[in-house]
Amino acid sequence: MFKRHIFLFLLIFLVSCEKDINLVPDVTTQKLVVDAEIENGLAPTVILTQSTGYYANLDSNVFNNSFIHNAQLTISNGSKTHLLKEYKLPVKGGFVYYYSNDPASASTAFLGELGKQYTLKVNYNNTNYTAITQIPDLVKKMDSLWSLPIYPIADSQQVKLMTRVSDPPGLGNYIRYFTKQNREPFLPGQNSVFDDQVVDGKTYNVQVDRGVNRNLPRERDNYGFFLKGDTVSVKFCNITKPGYDFWRTWEFAFSSVGNPFSSPGKVLGNIDNGALGAFTGYAAQYKTLIIPK
Secondary structure: OOHHHHHHHHHHHHHOOOOOOOOOOOOOOOOHHEEEEEOOOOOOOEEEOOOOOOOOOOOOOHHHHOOOOOOOOEEEOOOOOOEEEEEEEOOOOEEEEEEOOOOHHHHOOOEEEOOEEEEEEEEEEEEEEEEEEEEOOOEEEEEEEEEEEEEOOOOOOOEEEEEEHHHHHOOOEEEEEEEOOOOOOOOOEEEEEEEOOOOOOOEEEEOOOOOOOOOOOOOOOOOOOEEEEEEEEEEEEEOOOHHHHHHHHHHHHHHHOOOOOOOOOOOOEEOOOOOOOEEEEEEEEEEEEEOOO
16 A cells, blocks of 8 residues: 555656646748759759748648749859759649759859769848758769569569668768659658668668658558569669758658657758758669569
């Protein structure tokens, strides 16, 4: 009896010591959102949108009205500075607007190169924003791709994709990967970024989960697998630490949506002056495999 009273006392004491934390979302202030990237051999692409309220209803009208037009964007590689042009791409339900190289100013346009640093500047509503990124050298690479059956379901049409990766000695090699299944676009994995804390200096085999379209409900039964007969391409990218930090924290925040038990976290972008988002440099390697039927 005495032990039970002690237990109840401790329980009441611990409950009384709990501290309520009230988080009040900012539902009024709109911020610039930057989704920018540059890859070796490709032109830079930048999508500018404005943030929506925490409790806002999202539909096609909100999506179409979120894009920012007529902003002034320049990108520099240290020797050239280029003024980007706005384009629109038709999609189901509207358009996606983005900024990229302007062919009318071909003398200052450039493509991404390994080992170079890039500075992106955005002027919108008389406010300036800056972001800096680098395309690192392509030092961490895939050696090969192959498929394996899913055990114990040996007769399944689904297979798992494998790759062998070589990580050079020395910590600080970060990667992000994407997959393309047949004619679909390249999609990032559910967890698409990795560091080399465990695999530093090693050559190792690892499963490559199929990329996911985050605009669709998650496939829990078929997640990560491919099908026999698929043509699969993997885009394997070396990225910098700021790029790794952004996508790591962004994916954690995305996976926590609707989870009452998740801990709050901050998405770590690299755009200054209070803007959201990131400017990421990709040192990309591509490999393709036709999975046997």
